[in-house]
Amino acid sequence: MATAQTTWGGAPSGRQRAVAERTQRSIRRRRVRSHIMIGLMYAAAVIAILPLLLIVIHLLRMGASSLNLAFFTQTQRPPGEAGGGMANAIVGTLILIAIASAVGLPVGIGAGLYLAEKRATTVRFLADVLNGLPSIVMGIFAWSLLVKPVKHFSALAGGMALGAMMIPMVTRTTEEMVRLVPISLREAALALGYSRWRTSLSIVLRTALGGIVTGALVAMARIAGETAPLLFTALGNQFWSTSLRAPIAALPLQIYNYAISPYDEWHTQAWAAAVVLVGIVLVISLAARVATRRRYGAGD
């Protein structure tokens, strides 16, 4: 203000003072509003995280009281009878993940390489759209292709449905990881006389492998908990079965069936299954994190 007075030569007029005051007030108001909005953002972050905390706490509390050794070694008991376990569902889930990976990984990685090398925008777009399609649609699709013609539900159909879901996920992560490989590396290999296919497979793919493994594990973690595609394909099985041609039990299916059942014993079992399922997802996710770290570690 003092400088303003000297430049203008003389005391500020009433009008000037009013303008200055108004500006001050408006600045104060804008600051207050800014603080309020930032406060609201903090609140949003807290509210967004809250459900996760509630779910995890409840899961641990319920799971701790219902998990025991029998859960991992026995199969289910008749309704209303306490005890029993889900050994068949745990093994079933692992088998389904394995089938899905056998289908989804090679196709996904191959398609990812194609996208990274040929810059095919349409295919990438379709992969993204495929990724967003509801899993229940994948379920009825797999049913009409793999269950209806042979007239029986099977582990194979369930695994294939999950594998189809994996394809677009793995495709996109593979593409992104391959694109991160510096072009100079590819050029160096070509200059040394490597053929294109060997450059792609033993230089580019090899360099991007850590990231691709991470992407594959993330996709596996995601399909591990999928239920909707299994409802009409793997169906679930209350007995021990590892046959690919027969219906197979899976943790998510078991959780669903037990949760909507009227029996308290089954509700307890559902919570135990939920803990185990989250455990499986968590282990796969942690493995993905380790793979990522190793990749970045090697880069430094």
Add this chain to the structure above:
Amino acid sequence: MTEIVARDAAQAAAATGVPTRPSRSWTEIGSEIGDRIYSWSITGFAAFVPILLLLIFLAVGLAAWPALRTFGFSFLTSSDWDPVAGHFGAAPAIYGTIVSSLLALLIATPLALGVAVFLSEFAPPWLRQPVAFGVDMLAAVPSVIYGLWGIFVLIPFLREFLMPFLRDTLHLGVLPLFNGPAYGSSMLAAGLILAIMCLPYISAVTREVLLAVPRSQREAAVGLGATRWEVIRDAVIPYARSGIIGGIILGLGRALGETMAVTMLIGNRHEISASLFAPGYTMASLIANEFSEATGDLHLSALMAVGFVLLLVTFLVNAIARWLVWQTAKER
């Protein structure tokens, strides 16, 4: 003489493991064949993606055809779903899908945008990592576990506390939306669980586009004397707008097709009710619930037709969302 030298050289090479230089033309032919095989095989793998999409449309569409032909347009508008009489109208399921998804977006969008802006602009470094991890984990929790939690925690909470509170304490009961008996399983329960489930998707895309906004955009606003909030509101968000909208629509796509949690919470009743407290149905939960017990071919076909409508809608929604996000990312 030269022959002997050449033979010696070849022997030496074989002994030391250094390869002799093969005829150039063979290498070329070999790598050309290899290149061609490689190119064909990755093209083949990539072809799976469009073929899969096409097969899905064909398989579901063909299976849906009998029902669509029988009922025509009334399939979408009739709310008469009677497997015994053989009448099928999917209006309640379509209505439920739209209402539950919009409710979810209404709740999730402000929160997701708040979290995304918080993470990309305001969060102190020590807080950023755990909050981002937590939001990512929300997306990693399997749908069926949300459903389980919903049945045993959310629904009792709604029935005992939130619904009476909204209806009686806040006197919102005068509105048809919050009227009626407080069933636990309801449109509201489905909307809330969907909000939790699509929040991480919206926030992840929003964060991504916010990060794509150039620094200069923020610096210019700060230089003009903007407060921290004004920088966001006037400089960052307008720049990222179409990407953010894309993220919201992507969240919508997730909400429309979400199956398990909704099936467990929405109450599964073929009825259009104005109240959010009443049970309803969504297209996905209708399929999940009735498919394995479908009686007769027409029932099955009607369920397939519901699936086909769901497929069409989510395909369009996803295509629009991807296009919008892609538009923003392209400007980078």
